[in-house]
Amino acid sequence: MIAAMKTDVDILIAGGGLNGPTLALALADAGLSVAVVDPRPADARASDDFDGRAYALAVASQRLLKALGLWSGLADKSQPILQVKASQGLPGQGAAPFFLHFDSAEIEEGPVGFMLEDRFLYRALLDAMSGRVTHMPGIAVTGHHVEASHVTVDLSDGRQMTARALIGADGRNSSVAQRAGIKRQGWDYGQTALVAAIDHAEPHHGIAQQYFMATGPLAILPLPGNRSSVVWSETNDNARAIAALDDDEFLKVLRPRFGDYLGAISLAGARFSYPLSLSLAETYAAPRIALVGAPPMACIRWLVRA
Numbered sequence: 001m002i003a004a005m006k007t008d009v010d011i012l013i014a015g016g017g018l019n020g021p022t023l024a025l026a027l028a029d030a031g032l033s034v035a036v037v038d039p040r041p042a043d044a045r046a047s048d049d050f051d052g053r054a055y056a057l058a059v060a061s062q063r064l065l066k067a068l069g070l071w072s073g074l075a076d077k078s079q080p081i082l083q084v085k086a087s088q089g090l091p092g093q094g095a096a097p098f099f100l101h102f103d104s105a106e107i108e109e110g111p112v113g114f115m116l117e118d119r120f121l122y123r124a125l126l127d128a129m130s131g132r133v134t135h136m137p138g139i140a141v142t143g144h145h146v147e148a149s150h151v152t153v154d155l156s157d158g159r160q161m162t163a164r165a166l167i168g169a170d171g172r173n174s175s176v177a178q179r180a181g182i183k184r185q186g187w188d189y190g191q192t193a194l195v196a197a198i199d200h201a202e203p204h205h206g207i208a209q210q211y212f213m214a215t216g217p218l219a220i221l222p223l224p225g226n227r228s229s230v231v232w233s234e235t236n237d238n239a240r241a242i243a244a245l246d247d248d249e250f251l252k253v254l255r256p257r258f259g260d261y262l263g264a265i266s267l268a269g270a271r272f273s274y275p276l277s278l279s280l281a282e283t284y285a286a287p288r289i290a291l292v293g294a295p296p297m298a299c300i301r302w303l304v305r306a
């Protein structure tokens, strides 16, 4: 029998992206003391302006936010996805006439999912942690040592903290996983996702479109108002060339793929590029260590599953 040591916190979470704070809130609600450590500064992503990043939330994720008491403050900022249409897309021709159609009218639980901008979701998580979770921005986890009754965690500011367990929510290159000897399997898709928000003249009626093009899928996901989030996957070479274009040229290349069903389009916010790869951790747990979020299943053919 090992005597329980008094630790600084019950659970220390490395990573304050989306998954770290979400888990921290759930654990705090369950009565555990939790600290979230993340090298991002406290004012990261603090701007009120839309920067072009948004998430498609599955209904399970929306329910989780509801259970944590966050959804009531987010609902009116979200856009319900009422229908999803998936079809073959051909440049210059838009969507093919035959498509898979998922309609929320056919299910009892309401929308198929929700679109929510990063600025609202991320800030809501940070705000909710205040008073419930010890948030330690500007600090990285640099090492850990597993003992019989606890784990000692090294921090980049030279301090050490003890916890009953360490959670790696530190993204797809999780150093917690690496140090715990957790291997991963995966491969590069050879594709990069170009992400941007697009304003359009016509309403989207809550319909998410997914065109499967020869060089990768193009998703057009409804945001509040006459605005959509575009996630456009291309081969790495194509994506590099398209990302280097100025905004006008970018729109010229996008328009024939996007089609004209939403009328005239223009850019809203910045453009982003994300290389796509599959990365699966071989296990989610090691003694006094667990992984959540991106480490077990990183980027992502998420569009196919949205």
Ligand SMILES: Cc1cc2nc3c(=O)[nH]c(=O)nc-3n(C[C@H](O)[C@H](O)[C@H](O)COP(=O)(O)OP(=O)(O)OC[C@H]3O[C@@H](n4cnc5c(N)ncnc54)[C@H](O)[C@@H]3O)c2cc1C
Binding pocket: 014, 015, 016, 017, 018, 019, 020, 037, 038, 039, 040, 054, 055, 056, 057, 058, 139, 140, 141, 142, 169, 170, 171, 172, 175, 193, 195, 231, 274, 292, 293, 294, 295, 298, 299, 300, 302
């Ligand atoms: C183009 C694209 C579109 C996507 N769209 C969607 C979508 O619509 N819906 C959806 O559900 N998912 C989507 N995803 C996936 C989603 O973005 C990720 O699954 C999610 O962001 C992962 O969150 P996370 O908190 O696990 O990791 P991350 O967001 O990667 O956060 C990891 C955090 O760990 C911190 N960190 C790193 N090292 C350390 C350390 N040593 N110590 C402490 N902290 C550390 C980092 O600073 C970072 O804040 C998309 C992904 C891509 C690439």
